[in-house]
Amino acid sequence: MKKHKLSVIIPSYKDPYLHKTIQSIIDNFTGEFEIIPVLDGYWTGFVDDPRLKVVHLGKNSGMRRAINAGVRVATGKYLMRADEHCLFPKGFDEIMIKDLKENEIMTATRKFLDPIKWEVMDKKPIGYEKLVIQGIKGEVNKFAGKPWLERDEERKDIMIDETMAMQGSCWFMHKSWWDKVIKRLETENYGPLYQDSHEMIFKTWKAGGRMMLNKNTWFAHKHRKFTRTHNNGTEENPSNNEFSWTNAINIWGDYYKKEIKPKWNI
Numbered sequence: 599m600k601k602h603k604l605s606v607i608i609p610s611y612k613d614p615y616l617h618k619t620i621q622s623i624i625d626n627f628t629g630e631f632e633i634i635p636v637l638d639g640y641w642t643g644f645v646d647d648p649r650l651k652v653v654h655l656g657k658n659s660g661m662r663r664a665i666n667a668g669v670r671v672a673t674g675k676y677l678m679r680a681d682e683h684c685l686f687p688k689g690f691d692e693i694m695i696k697d698l699k700e701n702e703i704m705t706a707t708r709k710f711l712d713p714i715k716w717e718v719m720d721k722k723p724i725g726y727e728k729l730v731i732q733g734i735k736g737e738v739n740k741f742a743g744k745p746w747l748e749r750d751e752e753r754k755d756i757m758i759d760e761t762m763a764m765q766g767s768c769w770f771m772h773k774s775w776w777d778k779v780i781k782r783l784e785t786e787n788y789g790p791l792y793q794d795s796h797e798m799i800f801k802t803w804k805a806g807g808r809m810m811l812n813k814n815t816w817f818a819h820k821h822r823k824f825t826r827t828h829n830n831g832t833e834e835n836p837s838n839n840e841f842s843w844t845n846a847i848n849i850w851g852d853y854y855k856k857e858i859k860p861k862w863n864i
Contacts, residue, residue: 602629602630602674602675602676602695603629603630603631603632603673603674603675603676604627604629604630604631604632604674604675604676604677604678604691604695604770605631605632605634605668605669605672605673605674605676605677605678605773606623606627606631606632606633606634606678606679606680607634607636607665607668607669607672607677607678607679607680608620608633608634608635608636608668608679608680608681608682609636609638609661609664609665609668609679609682610635610636610637610638610664610682611637611638611639611640611658611661611664611832612640613682613683615682615683615713615820616635616642616682616683617642617644617645618683618685618713618716619680619681619682619683619684619685620633620635620644620645620650621645622684622685622686623680623686624645624647624649626686626687626688626689626690627686627689627690627691627692628688628689628691628692629691629692629695631649631674631691632649632650632651632672632673632674633647633649633650633651634651634652634653634668634671634672635650635652635653635682636653636655636664636665636667636668637652637653637654637655638655638658638659638660638661638663638664639655639656639657639658639659639832640658641654651671653667653668653671655667657834657835658832658834658835659790659835660785660789660790660791660835660837661790661791661794662783662784662785662788662789662790662791662794663783663785663790665679665783665794666782666783669773669776669782672773674773675772675773675774676695676698676770676771676772676773677770677771677772677773677776678691678694678768678769678770679766679768679769680767680768680817681767681768681819681820683711683713683819683820684711684767684768684817684818684819684820685711685716685717685718685817685818686817686818687815687816687817689815690706690815690816690817693812693814693815694706694770694812694815695770697758697812698770698771698772698810699808700772700774700775701775701802701805701806701807701808702771702775702802702807702808702809702810703764703769703770703771703775703798703799703802703807703808703809703810704769704770704771704810704811704812705761705764705765705768705769705770705809705810705811705812706768706811706812706813706814706815706816706817707723707724707725707811707812707813707815707816707817708723708724708764708765708767708768708816708817708818708819709721709723709724709816709817709818709819710723710818710819710820710821711818711819711820711821712821712824713820713824714824718818719818719821721821723816724745724765725745725746725749725750725761725811725813726745726746726749726750726753726759726761726762726811727743727744727745727746727761727762727763727764727765728743728744728745728746728749728762728763728864729741729742729743729762729763729796729799729854729858730742730743730744731847731851731854732744738840738843738844738847739843739844739847740793740842740843740844740846740847741763741793741796741843741846741847741850741854742763743762743763743764743765743795744763746761746762749761756813757812757813757814758810758811758812758813758814759810759811759813760808760809760810760811761809761810761811762799762809762858762862763795763796763799763809764795764799764809764811765795765819766794766795767817767819768817768819769795769798775802775807778805779801779802779805779807780798780801780802783797783798784797787845787849788841788842788845788846789837789838789839789841789842789845790835790837790838791837791838791839791842792837792839792842792843793842793843793845793846796846796850797846800849800850800853800854803858804853
């Protein structure tokens, strides 16, 4: 059977774990792939590997523009986006691609990474996530994914299943779905950094697609107890968090309340 190429896009801004993330992909992916680190206004060296296709942005532009830039040069049938501080198991790529339909976004069970030891932590992983509007004291309301423990238990024997949300640190989709439905991550409506996963999921739902959780495999993402080492906006390109959170609610709030909540019975 012919193996179709996967394009792995890693938006990056001065994270010291970028190289370990890339090495985890090189060591553990078993299909045909290219890795596209998008350096968002800085430079670093890389291992000598023909599968690396480095994109350098002349100035810090934000994660959303970095992902868009990576997609523009991607040549794979499938897209994967990963944070720059993730660890992957053997064969992760082929397990995820195997059952990925053209109208789906797919993530996997999310474990927690100790980036100092570079090993998976002994903590309960994240499976299903419920999409909620979260109100935090002192902040504006925002869309957020919350661990959905009831669904974890009720559907524990269903290995590939619909979910409502994801962290956004690792996802797969057909490039054709990006081209037809996602098209680009919008900065004018959301700012340079946040709410990217919710934008993609809402666009996918509107187009008749699905957000999927694959429990046949996992990835490990840096636990939040460790010091933040990646981009949260810069002086020349602030993240505009509240603008992002507020506009996402303004754009998708009615659709979420009138169509999504009733459909999911939440």
